[in-house]
Amino acid sequence: MSLSRIKEAVIGSTEIVVVSHEYPDGDSIGSSIALAKALSQMEKSVKVIINGDIPLEYRFLTGIDDIRRPDDVVVNKESIMIFLDCADEKRAGSQIDAYRKRCRLSINIDHHLGNTNFADINHVDISASSTGEIVYDLIKLLDITIDKDIANALYITIVTDTGSFRFDNTTAKTFNMAGYLLTMGLDFSAIRINLWENKNPNSIGLLIDVLSTMKFVCNNKAAYIVATNEVMEKWKAGYGELESFINYPKSIKGIEVAILFKEIGMNEIKVSFRAKADFDVQAIASYFGGGGHKKASGCTLNTQLNEGIKKVIEYLHERLI
Amino acid sequence: MSLSRIKEAVIGSTEIVVVSHEYPDGDSIGSSIALAKALSQMEKSVKVIINGDIPLEYRFLTGIDDIRRPDDVVVNKESIMIFLDCADEKRAGSQIDAYRKRCRLSINIDHHLGNTNFADINHVDISASSTGEIVYDLIKLLDITIDKDIANALYITIVTDTGSFRFDNTTAKTFNMAGYLLTMGLDFSAIRINLWENKNPNSIGLLIDVLSTMKFVCNNKAAYIVATNEVMEKWKAGYGELESFINYPKSIKGIEVAILFKEIGMNEIKVSFRAKADFDVQAIASYFGGGGHKKASGCTLNTQLNEGIKKVIEYLHERLI
Numbered sequence A, B: 001m002s003l004s005r006i007k008e009a010v011i012g013s014t015e016i017v018v019v020s021h022e023y024p025d026g027d028s029i030g031s032s033i034a035l036a037k038a039l040s041q042m043e044k045s046v047k048v049i050i051n052g053d054i055p056l057e058y059r060f061l062t063g064i065d066d067i068r069r070p071d072d073v074v075v076n077k078e079s080i081m082i083f084l085d086c087a088d089e090k091r092a093g094s095q096i097d098a099y100r101k102r103c104r105l106s107i108n109i110d111h112h113l114g115n116t117n118f119a120d121i122n123h124v125d126i127s128a129s130s131t132g133e134i135v136y137d138l139i140k141l142l143d144i145t146i147d148k149d150i151a152n153a154l155y156i157t158i159v160t161d162t163g164s165f166r167f168d169n170t171t172a173k174t175f176n177m178a179g180y181l182l183t184m185g186l187d188f189s190a191i192r193i194n195l196w197e198n199k200n201p202n203s204i205g206l207l208i209d210v211l212s213t214m215k216f217v218c219n220n221k222a223a224y225i226v227a228t229n230e231v232m233e234k235w236k237a238g239y240g241e242l243e244s245f246i247n248y249p250k251s252i253k254g255i256e257v258a259i260l261f262k263e264i265g266m267n268e269i270k271v272s273f274r275a276k277a278d279f280d281v282q283a284i285a286s287y288f289g290g291g292g293h294k295k296a297s298g299c300t301l302n303t304q305l306n307e308g309i310k311k312v313i314e315y316l317h318e319r320l321i
Helices: A002-011 A026-041 A094-102 A131-141 A148-161 A172-183 A188-196 A202-211 A229-234 A281-287 A305-320 B002-011 B026-041 B094-102 B131-141 B148-161 B172-183 B188-196 B202-211 B229-234 B281-287 B305-320
Strands: A015-020 A045-050 A080-084 A105-110 A121-124 A215-217 A222-227 A257-265 A268-275 A296-301 B015-020 B045-050 B080-084 B105-110 B121-124 B215-217 B222-227 B257-265 B268-275 B296-301
Touching: A002 A080, A002 A105, A002 A121, A002 A131, A015 A026, A015 A094, A026 A045, A026 A080, A026 A131, A026 A148, A080 A094, A105 A131, A131 A148, A131 A172, A148 A172, A148 A188, A172 B172, A202 A222, A202 A229, A202 B202, A215 A305, A222 A305, A229 A257, A257 A305, A268 A281, A268 A305, A281 A296, A281 A305, A296 A305, B002 B080, B002 B105, B002 B121, B002 B131, B015 B026, B015 B094, B026 B045, B026 B080, B026 B131, B026 B148, B080 B094, B105 B131, B131 B148, B131 B172, B148 B172, B148 B188, B202 B222, B202 B229, B215 B305, B222 B305, B229 B257, B257 B305, B268 B281, B268 B305, B281 B296, B281 B305, B296 B305
Parallel strands: A015 A045, A015 A080, A080 A105, A105 A121, A222 A257, B015 B045, B015 B080, B080 B105, B105 B121, B222 B257
Antiparallel strands: A215 A222, A257 A268, A268 A296, B215 B222, B257 B268, B268 B296
């Protein structure tokens, strides 16, 4: 069992670097903070690296200020590195991949389908709702007491990756973990307010504008929405604010695939896919060089917005119809 | 403990009538079906009465077709009646209150603050997330096996009354119950699809139109949205489709009270209130003859829409500022 190998590796180390992916989300941030807090209780020297801005809604977490950029951390030959929520060695950024080659031992803890098992020890469990759910197991295996800060961070991982317990990756274990965290001092109101009730008034205008772009395609089996640069600037919005919008086309009866196109630059768009039932959107994202899960995936295209939409919808049409 | 008194009463009865409130929601429907299914396993003669249309999203539940209107059921002197999720004797409809006066024994199982303890046996637990959570306890106390149908119905009660585990009424017990139901054969995908992914395409247009009415009042401590008859007709929408819309004004930073005004007729509006933190919106609804919980309440006003908005906002302003 690789989790016990990870336990041994952790016990035998003094310098531990926890890293997670670029464009951080609730799972990457929460699992990194929770693991770092837990390892600190074991009196390890722990550093956390995430290359990217921390979205506003997660900044209330204790430990968030300890997250550093790659440039601010030295990884030496004594260090072990624990990669969280990274499907491959590039997900944390190229600089961190260089660190990996230098460190004593690398560990890969993840729940993504298609993880490349890039590390020395790999623990990939695609039945876990989130990487946080695996980190929870590791923390328990290490016999560390889950305090309020760890509980908050771990809760963030499951509540964001399961869409607040709505997606099919939710299991009895996920619920039992949530119940346990609540008994360990989880600040439920703080999470509710920061995650869902602390929005900019502009978020409503942004939602209205993006939903107004909704189009039905592929014989009404798919629907997409578009967030243009213009709309993002109009509402002074960050791309993180779009995260839940893809659930709206997905909410429509008969829609099997929902898509969100985000214009990043003149020749760069990010595409998110969600599947409702059995259709595999990981395969669609893969075709365009991306990845993810069977029911939730994404890719980046270096094309102009309308051209990108056309390409993706044409390919989806072939596969879906 | 009143739950064991209820157990004794149930065991000593052969004819049981389960009733819940008008304008039924997930908690009233789910707890009624779950309890009826469970009592049927005990070979009781069970009837379920709910006066009102069952919203589309709950019609997939097994047992939904057994729900009857008051006119279709005879309640005699041998019957015991179990009221679920009714804060007072009028909540199930006046006809059912007449039945109550005639029956052998009435039982009141509820979680609403301010329940009037109107029955012969009253079990009111305001710490329960939902009436379904109490029915779950009763079913376990009765030693009945929770099958897939009961699990689905009970899950509906907690997931709707907690806003999918987001509201503060969510407890460790709620999560543990959800986890348990999942192990008892709960059809998680069916619930996800029916509750959140089976919407009319018009629902997006309805959302856009209603959100476009949003106004900030009471020094930006409150925000309200309005669903006019005209908009409801434009999108051929039922009032049940508005249920989650109040979460949008509530999602804004700094908003303490969110309000939804629904125009029902020329001189009838329904008003829903939600509080984010400590402000008591039950008191506001009470002032206008309504009720509910501290953080979620509602009332009906027999006035024209704009006049009703003015009255409510003026009173709220006095209390909130």
